[in-house]
Amino acid sequence: MTRFLASRLLQALVVLLMMSLAVTVLMTLMPGDPVDMMLAGNPRATPVDAARLKALYGLDKPLLERYWHWLQAALAGDFGFSRLYAQPVLSILWPRLGNTLVLLGASMALTLAVALPLGVYAARRPYSWADNAINLFCFAGISVPAFWLALLLILLFAVELQWLPASGLGPVGGEGWWERLPYLVLPVASLTLASIGGYTRYVRAAMLGELRQDYIRTARAKGLGEERVVWRHALRNALIPIVTIVALEFGALFSGALVTETMFAWPGMGKLIYDSIMGNDLNVALVALLFATLTTLVGNLLADIAYVALDPRISFKGDAA
């Protein structure tokens, strides 16, 4: 176990280091110079000002030297300032992370609340017309472009019916959370609709595998009620791969959130990543992207640990990988 964790930790560090270096290099290849972009709106700025600003941000130094300075500061907990928002990176990051967690948490809860019963229902009557219909619905969910789904929802509920706001976070300093609820509906619906399909398929496949097992036959043979067999015996074991998948998909959620948040102008991590890349705000982009990577790595680790913790047949012994 210790050896397994140590090797994973080492791998995570290598990935994060490579990622930060790659992002630093790639961001310098973006069109436009960040200082020129800052000064573009200021007619009184002279080339001398530009040179002074470049020196201030260390942009006159070679790339690797800049990266080394960033790394040293970052390891000491200082992630620098955002050029776009003129604030320390972390004070921009935390509120957005909160917004994203609200969005992802709500859509994850909804997704599982639909996918679990739906997948179990389909697995109990495999290849029936109901199973086929659910299967087609799942394929639709996997295949729909998330941004187009968001567009259709905006078109239908915000433009045509005018039931819900199309974008934003809701009134600033409003009465309470319920004023923000309408703003949450469309982004959550769009994330949920796009992910139900995949999860339902996983649940169905896992349940189908369990329902074929001998212990299910034994449970039925000794006269246990069918509902109890399905929900208490089969689903419990089927949850092992499902939990693993939920953990594995954790990092991918940020990618999904990027599109949805941008479409609905929801100020979360996904939109922050997009805006910072587009605005050439290296410090913010670095930390936000590293955070997204870290989430995936932690998700993968949790998946492995959950697998072992939930299934007594598997152990870390003799398997370093």
Added chain:
Amino acid sequence: MRVSVSMARFLRRFGRHKLAVASAVLLVVLAGAALAAPWVETGLGAESTAVSLLDRFGPPSLSHPLGTDELGRDVLVRLLYGGRVSLFVGVAAALASAVIGTGIGLLAGYYGGRLDDLLMRFTDGLIALPLLPLLIVLGAIDLTRLGIPPEVAGSEDASLIRIVVLVALFGWTTVARLVRGATLSARRRDYVLAAVAMGADSRRIMLAHILPNVAAPAVVATTLTVGNVILLESVLSFLGLGIQPPLPSWGNMLTNAQELVGTAPMLAVWPGLLIFLTVIAVNLLGDGLQDALDPRTSGMR
């Protein structure tokens, strides 16, 4: 003889999958329509690039069956040309991913040991990266800063090739893992051991003996990759980082759709509908291929 028997078995199994057969037909029709774009263009007398500000947001008519867009261009003709681009990018990037993935999977599975460790840790690391944000950075970088001459970097072909390369760089991991797994099990089979005993060299064993036996999962994974690539291309082009206008793709036709959703809602519907239909057809086709080619794993995914 053996080939025709297994072909017949494949067709029988595949034929049972009605949705997959329907999907194959739909894809052939879509590809055919996309290839016929120039004839539709001359038939309608509507040039795909002809901007006509007097005909903006035209309603459907005989000369413009699906109306015109915000620059007065014919929507149907642009959809067909966009289909060429989206389908080409999907297939080309998936094939490139398949070649890279098969190569890496074969090497890792066949040689095992340190090379396997190295390649698989690298694959794991790549999978952990946030794909879409990275593609956005890579899509946004200025190719002229890499020393590529501006006239090359700004050409239509460059945005096509660039997105194929970008997606292939990250898209090979699934195929590599599947091929590695299949190679590991094939390597211990008697016929491979026999080939080793007869003194066949590693390259021949990998290409002539192992590759045919790992082809089934690779074909299925590649098909599913086509769908994912089309989705990725569409979102990148939608964000303005993939296929550059005036070359149309289904994704970049939606770039302005959000602002125009109030004035011209159908402009937001058509390209997305085609992406959706193509991707669902590709995925159903992959599902059918999996059942027909690789019956042991069917129902497990």
